[in-house]
Structure formats: C-alpha cells, structure tokens
Amino acid sequence: MPKVLIIDDDPTFCLMLKSFLNKNSFETKEVHNARESIKIVKQEPFDIILTDFRLPDKNGLDLLKDIKGIIPKTPVILMTSYANIRTAVNAIKMGAYEYVTKPINADEVLAAINNALDSAEDKKIQSDGGEISKKDVKGFQFIKGNSERFKKIHQHIELVAPTNMSILIHGESGTGKEYVSRLIHEKSKRKDRPFVAIDCGALSDELAASELFGHIKGSFTGAVTDKKGQFEVANGGTLFLDEIGNLSYEIQVKLLRATQEKKIRKVGGNTDIEVNVRLIAATNEDLQKAVNRGDFREDLYHRINEFQIKVPPLRERKGDISIFANHFLEVSNKELERNIQTIEHDVIDKFNNYSWPGNIRELKNVVKRSVLLEQSDLLTSENLPDEIKFPSTDHDLGTDDTETDGKALREVTEKKEKEMILRTLEQVKYNKSKAARILNIDRKTLYNKLKQYDIEA
Numbered sequence: 147m148p149k150v151l152i153i154d155d156d157p158t159f160c161l162m163l164k165s166f167l168n169k170n171s172f173e174t175k176e177v178h179n180a181r182e183s184i185k186i187v188k189q190e191p192f193d194i195i196l197t198d199f200r201l202p203d204k205n206g207l208d209l210l211k212d213i214k215g216i217i218p219k220t221p222v223i224l225m226t227s228y229a230n231i232r233t234a235v236n237a238i239k240m241g242a243y244e245y246v247t248k249p250i251n252a253d254e255v256l257a258a259i260n261n262a263l264d265s266a267e268d269k270k271i272q273s274d275g276g277e278i279s280k281k282d283v284k285g286f287q288f289i290k291g292n293s294e295r296f297k298k299i300h301q302h303i304e305l306v307a308p309t310n311m312s313i314l315i316h317g318e319s320g321t322g323k324e325y326v327s328r329l330i331h332e333k334s335k336r337k338d339r340p341f342v343a344i345d346c347g348a349l350s351d352e353l354a355a356s357e358l359f360g361h362i363k364g365s366f367t368g369a370v371t372d373k374k375g376q377f378e379v380a381n382g383g384t385l386f387l388d389e390i391g392n393l394s395y396e397i398q399v400k401l402l403r404a405t406q407e408k409k410i411r412k413v414g415g416n417t418d419i420e421v422n423v424r425l426i427a428a429t430n431e432d433l434q435k436a437v438n439r440g441d442f443r444e445d446l447y448h449r450i451n452e453f454q455i456k457v458p459p460l461r462e463r464k465g466d467i468s469i470f471a472n473h474f475l476e477v478s479n480k481e482l483e484r485n486i487q488t489i490e491h492d493v494i495d496k497f498n499n500y501s502w503p504g505n506i507r508e509l510k511n512v513v514k515r516s517v518l519l520e521q522s523d524l525l526t527s528e529n530l531p532d533e534i535k536f537p538s539t540d541h542d543l544g545t546d547d548t549e550t551d552g553k554a555l556r557e558v559t560e561k562k563e564k565e566m567i568l569r570t571l572e573q574v575k576y577n578k579s580k581a582a583r584i585l586n587i588d589r590k591t592l593y594n595k596l597k598q599y600d601i602e603a
C-alpha cells in the first residue's frame with residue numbers, strides 16, 4: 147500500500163484528506179509543520195509527499211529544497227491557493243512533481259498522486275537497468291518533422307537500421323539522440339530483443355565496469371551478490387551508451403574488446419561471456435577532438451563510428467518547431483487531463499524567435515508548463531517563460547527558416563549561449579545544479595559547456 151505523508155497546518159483538512167486517501171487504499175501519515183516533516187522523512191520512507199505551500203515555520207519552496215536534499219527521488223506535490231501559482235511554477239522548476247490548487251478537488255489530487263507514483267516507478271525501473279527501455283518503447287512516438295535536414299537524417303536511419311553497424315550520434319543535449327537510437331533499434335532486426343540505455347556521464351569509474359560488464363559476488367566491497375552487466379542484459383539487442391566520451395581509458399579498453407571480440411568478463415570473474423550486442427553511442431562533444439587530445443582511444447572511436455549521425459539543434463530545424471509544439475500539446479493534454487485545442491500563432495512566432503539551448507527537451511517542458519497554467523482552451527503566450535515571451539535582441543535570432551549550419555550562425559548562437567550561461571550562473575549565485583535546471587540541460591552538459599567557453603564557475 148503506497149504511503150503518503152501529508153504536511154499541512156490545518157488538522158481538519160488533514161483529516162479529510164487522510165480519510166479520502168485511506169478509502170483509496172493509501173497509507174497516510176500527517177504532520178503540521180516543516181520541522182516535524184523534516185524529522186519524519188529522515189526516519190521513515192514515503193512513496194509520496196503532499197505539502198501545503200504556507201506552513202507556520204517555513205515557506206513551501208524552502209521546505210521543498212530541504213526535502214529534495216534528503217529524499218531526492220520521492221515525488222512532492224504542492225497544495226497551493228490560486229494566488230500562489232507563479233511560485234508553484236517555480237517549485238516545479240525546482241523539482242516538485244506537480245501542484246494542485248486549494249480548495250482541493252478529490253479527483254485531481256488522486257490523479258496527481260497516481261501519475262507521480264507511475265513516474266517514480268518508471269524512474270526506478272530506469273535506474274535498475276535494461277527493462278526501462280522496453281517499457282518506454284511501448285509508448286514511444288517518434289516525430290519526424292518536415293525540415294530538409296531531418297528528412298535526410300531519416301533516410302540515413304532507414305538505411306542503417308537493418309544493418310549491424312555501430313553508430314555514433316552527435317548532437318547537443320536534448321536534440322533527441324536517444325530517440326534516434328531507439329528508432330534505429332525499432333527499425334532493426336533486433337527490435338524484439340532489449341534496448342538498453344546507459345548514461346555513461348552518470349557512472350563513476352568504479353561503477354562503470356560493474357554496470358557494463360557485471361561483477362562476481364565479493365569482487366569488491368559492496369558486491370554482495372553476482373550482478374549481470376548491461377551488455378548481458380542487452381544480449382541480442384541494442385546497447386545505447388550516452389555521453390560515451392565520459393568513460394575512463396580503462397573502460398574504453400574493455401569496451402573495445404567487447405565490440406571487437408564480442409566477449410566480456412565480469413569484474414572479479416575469470417571466464418569470458420559471449421555477447422551479441424549492437425552498439426549505438428552518443429556524444430555532445432566533438433569526439434575527434436577528444437581523440438586528438440588523447441582522452442579517447444582512436445581504435446575505439448573508429449569502432450563505434452562505423453556510421454555517424456549528426457542531429458541538428460532545434461534552432462537549425464525551425465521548420466519542425468510547430469510540429470513538435472503541437473505534438474507536445476497533445477501529449478501534455480493527455481498527461482495533465484486538459485483539453486487545449488490549439489496553439490496561438492503568436493506563440494509559434496515566439497518559439498521560432500527563440501534559440502532553444504535545451505532543444506526539443508526544453509520545448510517539451512515549455513509546452514507542458516504552459517498547458518498546465520493555461521486557463522482558456524487556446525495556448526496563449528501568457529504563461530511562457532520571460533526569455534521566450536519578451537525576446538530581447540539577445541534571444542532573437544530571427545525567424546528566417548533557412549536551415550543554415552554555417553559558421554556565422556554557429557558563432558552567433560555560441561555567443562548567445564555563453565551569455566545565457568553566464569547570466570544564469572550569476573542569477574543563481576553560481577550554483578551549478580540550479581543553473582543546469584533553469585537552462586534545461588543536465589549538469590554534465592553544463593560542465594562541458596563551461597569547459598568549451600572557458601567559464602570559470
């Protein structure tokens with residue numbers, strides 16, 4: 147039975163919510179201030195936290211920050227009055243799963259809890275390994291777009307998918323590299339076998355070998371049972387290695403062996419295991435430069451680069467923005483149980499004028515947030531983030547639909563990107579996690595960009 151912690155200073159409200167949730171098969175616990183809530187989340191596990199925005203001893207944003215610091219994976223739903231919606235949106239930016247407005251609508255709160263639990267379950271399966279991708283693939287919908295550049299990429303995907311060639315996908319964060327790799331898997335002869343995605347940037351050196359190749363019980367402290375590596379999990383299917391440039395030299399050697407000889411050995415093991423895995427790797431840095439610097443093995447580079455796909459940033463495929471925006475409107479309507487019919491022209495114009503440093507992922511988030519906040523049945527520019535709503539010359543790259551990837555454009559966008567990163571870092575007093583969240587990129591990408599632009603932070 148999922149366990150919910152209710153944090154609210156109004157005992158009558160708590161009682162009402164408690165009895166409703168108990169009737170719907172949830173176990174509940176209630177506390178009436180922030181101090182007690184911090185104490186209890188340190189002592190007991192909860193599946194979900196429902197908290198009021200105004201507590202006697204702390205405001206909702208500070209409490210959210212504290213809770214996320216202790217139990218980052220537990221979804222938090224905020225309960226707030228209408229007047230606080232702007233703050234609630236900030237809370238979502240800071241990691242709250244959802245907010246519901248007071249007076250509480252029972253169905254709404256139940257839907258929010260169930261969605262949060264589903265999403266937490268998906269994330270858990272992701273961190274447990276291979277199953278994820280199989281599960282995600284069911285609801286996987288790849289939008290092709292209309293731009294000439296993407297049509298060409300699509301032709302390449304169709305050609306390379308049925309082969310066994312290793313593929314290197316290059317593109318900025320959020321451009322859809324993992325989506326492209328899933329599509330390749332779906333169109334390959336391996337489609338009924340697992341698709342396993344691993345973010346190499348999230349793996350420490352110690353973890354990487356055991357995660358990729360598995361380990362034998364007792365081979366290092368913490369290896370309490372035998373563990374299958376993701377190569378074995380993906381056997382017969384496709385292994386997607388995101389941010390491959392982050393793997394250490396030692397792991398690169400093992401990876402080379404796995405791709406060349408199709409054999410792996412578990413950490414602490416003394417026998418080889420045969421594997422048949424198609425490798426798709428992704429990077430948002432120029433791997434050739436890493437090879438030139440001596441950070442990435444040249445032999446491995448050639449091995450994974452049998453075919454290369456460059457996924458362009460969204461600002462270079464403006465012809466696709468409206469298609470993606472409409473797709474995300476549909477997806478968000480479903481997820482948030484809304485029924486917004488169309489997107490106002492002015493919104494699409496503003497989208498076309500924006501540089502999208504977080505690419506398709508950022509567009510998806512912007513549409514979702516606007517759908518959540520929109521009060522009419524038309525998506526207006528009212529609730530767009532300021533940088534999109536009030537484009538300064540800083541953000542304005544023009545509405546020209548030419549899909550140039552010339553040097554001049556790249557220089558302009560790089561300059562804007564650097565300025566935006568600097569501005570954001572200043573805004574959040576150089577807290578990199580916060581900056582990455584606001585910029586809609588992951589921390590790793592932010593670190594790469596700091597290096598690229600020589601920003602000391």
Ligand SMILES: Nc1ncnc2c1ncn2[C@@H]1O[C@H](COP(=O)(O)OP(=O)(O)OP(=O)(O)O)[C@@H](O)[C@H]1O
Nearest residue numbers: 287288289318319320321322323324325506507510
């Ligand atoms: N072709 C597409 N069709 C539909 N949605 C897409 C497509 N490409 C990307 N997206 C959306 O954008 C999000 C980001 O895409 P994805 O994770 O593939 O990017 P990425 O380039 O691998 O990012 P990162 O480098 O940060 O890992 C996806 O979760 C998905 O919602």
